[in-house]
Amino acid sequence: MNVLEIRGLGVDYQSATGAVHAVDDVSLDLRRGEILGLAGESGSGKSTLAHAVGRLLRPPAAITGGSVTFHRGDGTAVDVLALRNEELRAFRWREMAIVFQSAMNSLNPVATVGAQIDDVLRIHRPDLPRRSRTERAVDLLQRVGISADRRRSYPHELSGGMRQRAAIAIALALNPEIIIMDEPTTALDVVVQRDILYEIRALREEYGFAVVFITHDLSLLMEISDRIAIMYAGRVVETGGSRDLHRHPRHPYTAGLLRSFPRLRGPREELLGIPGTPPDLRDLPSGCAFHPRCGSAVAECSTRPPRLLDGVACLLNDEKGIR
Amino acid sequence: MSGAVLEGRGLTKTFKAARGRGLVHAVDDVSLALRAGSVSALVGESGCGKSTVARLLAQVYPPTSGEVLLHGRRVKGFREYRRQVQLIFQDPFSSLNPFHRVRYHLARPLRLHGHVRSAAEEREKVAELLERVSLTPVDQFMDKLPHELSGGQRQRVAIARALAVRPVALIADEPVSMLDVSIRLGVLRLLERLADEEGLALLYITHDIASARYFAEDITVMYAGRLIESGPAETLTQDPRHPYTQLLLESAPDPDRVAVGEPVRHGEPPSLIAPPDGCRFHPRCPVALPECATTVPGRTVVGEGAWAHCWRVSGAAGEEATTSREGSR
Secondary structure, three states, X not given: OEEEEEXXXXXXXXXXOEEEEEEEEEEEEEEOOOEEEEEOOOOOOHHXXXXXXXXXXXXXXXXXXXXXXXXXXXXXXXXXXXXXXXXXXXXXXXXXXXEOXXXXXXXXXXOOHHHHHHHHHHHHOOOOXXXXXXXXXXXXXXXXXXXXXXXXXXXXXXXXXXXXXXXXXXXXXXXXXXXXXXXXXXXXXXXXXXXXXHHHHHHHHHHOOEEEEEEOOHHHHHHHOOEEEEEEOOEEEEEEEHHHHHHOOOXXXXXXXXXXXXXXXXXXXXXXXXXXXXXXXXXXXXXXXXXXXXXXXXXXXXXXXXXXXXXXXXXXXXXXXXO | OOOEEEXXXXXXXXXXXXXXXXXXXXEEEEEEEEEOOXXXXXXXXXXXXXXXXXXXXXXXXXXXXXXXXXXXEOOOOHHHHHHHEEEEOOOOOOOOOOOOOHHHHHXXXXXXXXXXXXXXXXXXXXXXXXXXXXXXXXXXXXXXXXXXXXXXXXXHHHHHHHHOOOOOEEEEEXXXXXXXXXXXXXXXXXXXXXXXXXXXXXXXXXXXXXXXXXXXXXXXXXXOOEEEEEEEHHHHHHOOOOHHHHHHXXXXXXXXXXXXXXXXXXXXXXXXXXOOOOOOOHHHOOOOOHHHHOOOOOEEEEEOOEEEOOHHHHHHHHHHOOEEOXXXX
């Protein structure tokens, strides 16, 4: 069932003052065809995790341990972290594609969007004749809502929303099993964001790819994802179905996040927020990294780091649910 | 309007587009009034001109036409104006000088505007400012450099700096959108408290209409350079009249949403170099009438302190509606 399995993954950034554990002992499953939301504040390690899975990390970042396994549809398993350059090249785009936050930066400014789709097809599918490639490019652009004549446009001639659509079209080009989307709609307006979210969902229905959707916007994530993983200070603190997480958050941090954003409808509930600020990764609190900000912390929280058990990493949650 | 501290009347601003491609009509006929002790929100998507309105109200640049009034009068002299109206920017990472300590950032406006006479008084005033923005213990923050502070703390320093001149109006341009979700609330609460306790007139500019519902008394919605709807925060968010406001509210993320919508393409905001005739929203409007494409809709009063610019709304209001191009204020 799982298309991707991450086990005990650790990523360090080497700095002059020692290693910073940006991702620490993270284990996650991505099921075939699901949208997994990855939420966390800046510095929580969500983007680093995605980059590690896509093998995109550059020094000073280094993977310190763990494994990432990709399961093909035919049952063969691929050790992603062990892929050599040639294999990695074949793996990217064809089996895993990535859409970045700013399509302005991820698209080539001196090539038309049509040429950029053609690039991916030409390299990965040398068997396709030019005419089929062009047809495919037009088809892809139309699928994401860009008219065919726009394939001759350069990125700067497109609006932010259209550029992001073009980036999604490129990701779809080889029909990958997994698409990692790192804050794909953060730079966009809400109306455009909504259109693109629906587009991603419809495309997912049609092609059956799995999505890792990364954002800091929990309300957005709750709406689009099937399951959600919440990260804090490099660790996963809670995972669960979106509905469950929304209705019954079990980790105090998740509960705090849910009480932090104002709602548009219903009564104007009091917003409680979370006291304090996210921790400095160079100097993490002992025990549970969240304990200095946690209203439910007990003495043990500052000494014993909680393990992720049954989808939640919190000492208080061993037997009873907290609210 | 009486009681307005800061008021913009018929503000219009055009910029020259690069390489002689014409004029960008960034802001067109915008009138806004800020009252003492009250938070007003200006909501719109990127590129709708809300930051231009902020800068016009702060007199960073002059309007092409229209006027800005402080207590009903024009103010001459940049420094005199800046003493009364202050701006807070979106990005606290670039609005503080990385080479200077917190103390310098706060002492400088105090000195420039003649609020302190001695070094001892300066220290006292800086400490007082830090306390007002809840950066305590003050001794810990006084000699920090911006990079030693978190985003939320930096934004608090920027707010303290704005308060140093003892302004009557504060214009906050997306003050929390660069901050982490868990600390946004604290900064918004601080702004709310300043308006409430110190009687500041506050304009909260944001793209996040849900936060405007919580922190502002009234909300004005802007689209493609024009104001399209305004009203008390609760009325506007729960009973929006303009189709664009409705679309904006429908589009906002909402974890409580049950039904999954079909992919609909709503298009994107128009170019401001050649904005559409008539209502600027008509090319994207699901309920546009023929006149929407030709004539700019006037202001229709739809309730206590609430109005909209929409032919549908004025049609529905019928005879009793008071529509006029100039508006009711």
